[in-house]
Amino acid sequence: MKAAVYVGDKTIRMEERPLPAPGPGEAVVEIALCGICGTDLHIYFEGMLPPPFVPGHENVGTVYALGEGVEGFAVGDRVAAGPPGSCGRCYYCLHGRPSLCVDGFEQTNGLRRDGGMAEYMLVKDARQMLYRLPDNVSFEDAVLTDTMATALRGLAQSAFRVGDNVVVSGAGPIGLSIIQFLKLGGARHVTALEVVPEKRRLAAAMGADVVLDPDDMAEDLAAWLVELYGGVGPDLVVECAGKARSLELCLRLPRAGGQVLNLGAGGEPVTVVPAMLALREISLVSSLAYTADEAKLCLDYLASGRFCTEGLLSDVIPLEELVERGFERLVADRSLVKVAVAP
């Protein structure tokens, strides 16, 4: 089978590899689509994880082979293979936080184990890591489950309540998902901040009530939001851009007692004045990945047509063009939302 192997030093090598064979509890998935995530860009450009491995954790495809003892799946089933591995036994798994599992990361396709930027992928724990796709959900929509579920879990872990006024900074795949979940979840008003015009258009289409270019507003933005939101400011601010200056801005925006949700998870250091947070009792909450239940909930939202995917999958490219039309283009052309690879 063909596989795109990250070998370090901004290099992907196309290799011909033997088909993986599933052991007990494992499955082999024939990959239909694999989404390129911001994490993959950090791996490729910044060497975030040690090589060599096959990247790709946003995977959909069909079950090709099943190991002994895998129940509930059959060869030919259309599935999403979610990233969060979880042992089911550690402190975090037993306390409802499987995305923090102490050895889940080691099992996760595309981060430690070989992922979906290949024709086939071995899934270590089929029972926990595979989700069957509803018949009416296409691979093109299902490949968005990973970003959708990351957004959904973020919101579920925040202080968001029905009737809240919310600001979302960054309208990439996660930000656009957050906007939709906020509207589904009963937000009173949503302001989206985005510097790229095409993404501003999408943010409005996904239901943001006001969409602004933060660079146009500069220092006036915080005061403008105070005025817009009852003289106090937004209840919740969600950082989805993954940029230091976005998080720095977000921390200045909530009303006193409000919250900032860190979903962008950028790698740059951020300047924070703790006193400014303390004086207004601003809290910061972070969220990582998602649980199996949250992934299934997202598939239900897709199946019932309540989540709009239009404009989210910008392009599908062949595996051989992963670097030029994937990684490099995603950095150069910021109007792209999600690009997926079809091995």
Ligand SMILES: [Zn+2]
């Ligand atoms: Zn991802």
Ligand SMILES: [Zn+2]
């Ligand atoms: Zn665990």
